[in-house]
Amino acid sequence: MGYSVAVVGATGNVGREMLAILAERGFPADEVVALASRRSMGVEVSYGDKTLKVKALENFDFTGTDICLMSAGGTVSKEWSPRIGAQGCVVIDNSSTWRTDPDVPLIVPEVNADAVAGFTKKNIIANPNCSTAQLVVALKPLHDAFTIKRVVVATYQSVSGAGKDAMDELFSQTRAVFTASEMETKKFPKRIAFNLIPQIDVFMEDGSTKEEWKMMVETKKILDPKIKLTATCVRVPVFVSHSEAVNVEFEQPVTADEARALLARAPGCLVIDKHEPGGYITPVEATGEDATYISRIREDSTVDNGLSFWCVSDNLRKGAALNSVQIAELLVNRKLISPKKQAA
Known part of the structure; x- marks a missing residue:
């Protein structure tokens, strides 16, 4: 017998993507x-x-539901x-609400799958920020091999990260x-049309934005508390897929090869890195795909053991919906949950 799954926020960009990916996979x-x-x-x-008719969250009884994919916002x-x-349903939440809670695991399955076992404290698992998810997928193998000291990243984030209204605004302004x-x-x-905005989320006291924080x-939390990271997050006039220019300083020597x-x-990584015009990935090509694409890998001669690269990923998929479904698959594959209806 299979599982019972609820998708909250099913009419939004990410909610619709969650439903599509559940079926696809x-x-x-x-x-x-x-x-x-x-x-x-x-x-x-x-x-x-299939076509599903949306039901009201306020009236729904979760006692027979195994997994809830939550994409309805922080409030x-x-x-x-x-x-x-509390009704025994495991919540996989896509908002920022629970990410820093020490009793809630923050999971990217390719990076820290073992941490998922901590979900039992609150029956909640957090999905990371879309820009973080693709970054740590790329950083994990490099950190394991060469130990990261410091990361400097500039993001180029699509408007879909701000929701459907943001996509409509880019369209209407264009x-x-x-x-x-x-x-x-x-x-x-x-x-936003034909422009760049160096602000995502609100400003904090030190001048950083909350997205950068x-x-x-x-x-x-996901990779290693010792890593130092500074970010500049920029909204760009692209509908889907986030791009990042990443500079990393390691403890051990590393070559581009x-x-x-x-x-x-x-x-989770796919390297497209040819030293020729077009030998790299752009947001248009990453849209609708599951991988974190990595291009422009090169050594940085301005610091010891430095490396720079470009990475692109569909923020609605790996940055949100796909990662949520992968977490659900992790719970099932590791037999951390059983279908309630079967147990009954």
Whole structure:
């Protein structure tokens, strides 16, 4: 008998992607339920070749549900995840609410799968920030081999990371440029069409944004608390897929060829690195794919044991929905949970 799975926030970008990936990967579910707020009741969403009608989260009983994929935002998760967990359902949460909680494991399966066993404290598992997820997939094999001291990363993050309204804003502003129409700016602090915005999330006291702070604390929690990391996070006029320019300083010497060979064998990584025009991956090519693509691997002569590279990944998939489903697969494959209906 298979598992019972609920997707909360099923009408959003990530929620719809979660449903698609559950079907794509053949997750062993006998029942999949789409949940959202009351105003979305009755909305139809796709699950493979099936159509599901959205039910209201407020009225749903989770006592017979095994896994809840939560993608309804931090406010909803803060209220509902503990309540759902208390009913014996494991919550895999995509918001930032639980990532720094010491009793909640923060998981990227290719990086720290063993930490998932800690979910029993609260029945909640956190999914990392989208920009962190792809970064640590690339850093993990390098850290294991050469020990990372410091990371400097600049992100180029697509508007889908800010939700459907942000994607609509990029579309409408782009159209306004070509039609000389009035341009509205609602979702972002400045125009995003044909522009870059060096701010994601709110500013903190030290001048960093919260997105930059998240990358630092989450990388430490997932990979190694000794790693020093500084980030500059930039929103770019791209619909889907985040890109990152990464500079790493190691304790041990490393060559570009060694790094390239190591990353080519690493789970979740795909190296596309030819020293020719177009011999690298861009966001358009990564969209709809599962891998973290790595290109432009080269030695940095300005620091001892330095390396630079470019990485790109679909933020709606590896940065959110795919990683959540992979965590659910981890629970099943390691026999950390059993279907309640079978147990009954």
